[in-house]
């Protein structure tokens with residue numbers, strides 16, 4: 038991979054087509070070599086395998102309990118996303134502090150306004166030359182210096198180059214970040230490197246640059262416009278990289294596609310980071326019913342943990358997309374972002390036999406119980422085809438009927454598709470009010486109307502993903518509007534339905550991170566609301582308080598269990614859930630005790646009262662008698 042003579046952009050595009058075709062042919066014959074990655078087997082309970090059918094993949098080396106750590110990997114390269122650019126450190130992802138400065142004020146034409154100054158904020162530590170890297174401290178800036186030095190001149194021009202060639206800025210930044218890694222690894226001196234695996238995050242070293250070329254760029258799936266413009270943009274970028282660190286244009290395009298296809302988004306304090314973890318991307322395949330999760334820690338470290346018990350030899354899988362979506366939506370998301378058509382077991386099962394039918398389906402207008410679905414069979418091979426060939430679906434459904442699974446009713450598939458299309462349009466319109474106008478009250482009204490039109494009128498299955506996603510938004514909107522009782526009700530619907538119908542429930546896996554967070558929110562809201570409602574001493578008030586406290590306990594118990602599995606029993610997130618659970622239990626026990634005490638006192642009084650009135654009567658009688 039050493040620097041060689043630069044090919045022209047056109048030659049590069051032609052080369053690509055040929056090398057892609059060759060690679061496709063080769064891929065069928067060659068079983069990948071795992072040697073470079075075998076070190077992981079010594080420290081983690083995984084076996085790494087390679088086969089014609091699955092390519093490289095990881096399996097459990099023994100029976101694993103839910104919550105077992107199966108990999109720790111530090112990113113080869115990461116980029117803080119454009120919108121969070123100055124918020125988190127480009128070295129360790131810690132928070133960046135800002136300082137205020139002043140500068141001469143200018144008018145709309147850029148003319149300096151005499152004697153007028155304006156204040157603006159900049160990161161306390163940043164590269165003053167390119168202004169494209171922010172840090173949390175001087176230490177981090179120094180630690181990143183060698184990696185940054187080879188990128189600095191190019192980063193300074195990146196914005197301009199990206200907009201001239203109409204390519205995403207992040208594609209260019211990703212290539213530069215990888216060039217930075219390659220330099221500090223010493224790969225520019227053709228040094229052979231091996232990935233070093235660690236059992237603890239503190240010992241993890243970034244996976245070396247050389248492993249990047251093992252990843253699949255899935256170039257034929259990337260949208261043609263950005264792929265066509267990329268070589269010219271990267272050519273300009275490479276010209277600004279110091280000669281010793283420079284790579285060939287072909288290699289730059291290849292690693293841009295690899296980063297684009299294989300990066301994992303990490304959320305760090307609500308800021309998004311894109312990071313490349315070659316080992317995890319290579320060996321943990323995607324499944325829509327995964328048995329592992331990946332969790333991004335600070336410092337660009339990725340943890341992979343089992344979320345269910347996994348028997349020895351079973352494939353270890355993670356999900357690259359949001360799971361509570363209709364199957365076709367998940368597949369399209371994967372095609373757009375990861376550039377492959379999902380063939381996991383869940384997606385390969387007939388829709389009519391899968392829990393997916395509820396998320397996709399409409400409700401039978403006759404019996405108002407059964408779901409009706411359209412069994413879509415067409416595999417989309419190419420993203421460009423997906424964008425352009427909308428008539429394919431129309432042709433496929435002509436003259437077909439969908440049957441109700443509970444009664445003999447049938448409808449034309451074209452009508453079923455019309456219902457779904459209308460639901461998607463209305464769903465989009467209701468959410469648009471929120472996004473564009475930010476008007477919470479109107480948005481709530483629209484979202485509740487969607488629920489009324491599609492659930493209460495029995496149009497969509499109650500488990501349909503558009504309905505659940507509407508409840509998710511409604512819970513958030515009601516919280517913002519201060520209607521906590523309603524927010525609790527909507528959040529409760531989400532928690533209950535997200536697991537799928539009772540007799541068919543693995544719409545999301547056990548210990549699914551999003552579900553854990555909805556349980557956490559539920560527990561938090563119920564606990565706070567119960568404390569407020571406790572002031573209401575009427576029987577109704579007491580009932581509500583007790584119900585909320587009970588709900589808080591149940592939700593927090595689930596959240597604590599799930600967070601311990603997902604993040605580890607000693608993680609700060611599990612600890613937070615444990616503290617809240619202890620608080621909920623204490624509040625519940627004390628409330629029950631206090632109300633029981635009151636009840637007993639009242640009962641005693643009531644028990645004494647008839648006796649007292651009895652003796653009064655007797656006394657009266659006696660009195661009368663004595664009188």
Ligand SMILES: C[S@+](CC[C@H](N)C(=O)[O-])C[C@H]1O[C@@H](n2cnc3c(N)ncnc32)[C@H](O)[C@@H]1O
Nearest residue numbers: 091092093253318319322323377378379380381
């Ligand atoms: C780089 S990794 C896996 C490594 C791959 N097995 C190999 O040896 O090159 C991700 C790639 O595996 C394939 N893949 C993973 N999960 C898949 C799934 N559920 N359905 C179809 N292909 C999948 C896709 O081609 C994807 O781009």
